[in-house]
Amino acid sequence: MGRGGRHRGGGGGGGDIFRIGRMLAQGDLKLLALALIAEQPRHGYEIIKLIEEKTAGWYSPSPGVVYPTLTFLEEAGYVTAEPDGAKKRFTITDEGRSYLDANRDFADALIGRLSEIGLKMGKMRRWMGRGEDAGEQSEPSGLPRLVDAALENLKDVAKAKLAENPRAETRIVEILAGVANDLREV
Numbered sequence: 001m002g003r004g005g006r007h008r009g010g011g012g013g014g015g016d017i018f019r020i021g022r023m024l025a026q027g028d029l030k031l032l033a034l035a036l037i038a039e040q041p042r043h044g045y046e047i048i049k050l051i052e053e054k055t056a057g058w059y060s061p062s063p064g065v066v067y068p069t070l071t072f073l074e075e076a077g078y079v080t081a082e083p084d085g086a087k088k089r090f091t092i093t094d095e096g097r098s099y100l101d102a103n104r105d106f107a108d109a110l111i112g113r114l115s116e117i118g119l120k121m122g123k124m125r126r127w128m129g130r131g132e133d134a135g136e137q138s139e140p141s142g143l144p145r146l147v148d149a150a151l152e153n154l155k156d157v158a159k160a161k162l163a164e165n166p167r168a169e170t171r172i173v174e175i176l177a178g179v180a181n182d183l184r185e186v
Contacts, residue, residue: 028110029061029069034092034100035107037079041091044070054114056121123152 052060078096127149
């Protein structure tokens with residue numbers, strides 16, 4: 001089990017999803033929090049909610065992890081905290097911006113991974129029928145849920161193959177044309 005009760009996985013296709021708890025536990029939360037604060041001043045609760053939204057609810061750091069991280073960032077001089085009612089609003093400092101700029105590639109990759117996890121979790125929920133339209137038998141495309149999920153999978157595989165080898169386009173089109181012909185005969 002990872003921190004916060006989330007499971008971690010080692011291998012298989014879901015490895016990226018299950019690594020997130022460990023990844024943030026290794027200290028990357030401070031960089032992630034700093035990047036989110038750089039977008040605009042934020043409360044700790046907002047940071048928790050943004051991470052939860054980016055991962056489609058899969059990962060939500062606990063206040064017991066986020067607030068000590070914010071205290072560390074403040075003590076390091078990367079953010080300042082100003083009272084905002086009963087809460088504190090954190091704002092990035094010039095020193096924090098310099099630190100973030102020096103680590104921008106990693107911060108962007110981290111945010112990208114969270115967003116990717118969110119997309120995967122959204123697809124998984126739709127595939128399993130647990131999205132907002134869980135009571136419906138078909139997707140907004142008008143196709144049955146499983147057919148729509150299969151087409152999404154096909155699209156994802158085609159994109160990955162083209163990213164890997166742009167010259168594979170002709171072969172992919174041939175395969176898809178063959179599948180379309182087969183479907184006409186069903």
